[in-house]
Amino acid sequence: MPRQPRYFIPGLPQHVIQRGVDRQAVFFEDSDYQLYRKSLGTAARQFDCQIHAYVLMTNHTHLLITPGSERSLPHLMQALGRTYVQRVNRQYNRTGTLWQGRYKASLVQDNAYLLSCYRYIELNPVRAGMVRLPGDYPHSSYAHNAVGKYDSLITEHARYQSLATNLESRFEAYRNLFADEFDPELLTYIRDTTNACRVMGNNRFKDQIEAMLGRSVRPAKMGRPGKRSS
Secondary structure: OOOOOOOOOOOOOEEEEEEEHHHOOOOOOHHHHHHHHHHHHHHHHHOOEEEEEEEEOOOEEEEEEEEOOOOHHHHHHHHHHHHHHHHHHHHHOOOOOOEOOOOEEEEEOOOHHHHHHHHHHHOHHHHOOOOOOHHHOOOEOHHHHHHOOOOOOEOOOHHHHOOOOOHHHHHHHHHHHOOOOOOHHHHHHHHHHHHOOOOEOOHHHHHHHHHHHOOOOOOOOOOOOOOOOO
């Protein structure tokens, strides 16, 4: 199967998923989450990436990142994978990689899709049945975005800041986004789009991305094969 293309455009957010090999654990103790966070923060500063939302699940991670250059995100993920895996392998006397192949990355339109991505990421532990509320899970950006608990990893996106000019009003507006049940069709769209490394947004946004890249970012249409000439 050919590799799914990934699109890297400076200044545009990306939803990134990285899974453990065979969906096995990549975090084993609380200290591992802290090590990953430290490694992620170092790589983000080194390679000019802004992190807006994240969740560290037992066997995979979700990141919402805006890269500063075309190579920022690939360099960050390479450095993060290398540093974290090396230290975990030393800690637990293991060998080999933790990660299942290539990470998935989807360009996200800076509109309602972006805030939906925030929710999708921070609701992951709730969907997995690990907690009842997103604020009950300690390894995500929800506490920063929803109640203002400082998280050194987070750089607030302008779309998030536009929820309100006053901080308390912003936190309340953000929490209100979580009051309604996540639309099942939207959830499936975000999941499928990210897993396929496609562009997440409306047709106008996809047209703009295609004009910037000079190639199609839409999935090829499946048609009936043409008739063979006799």
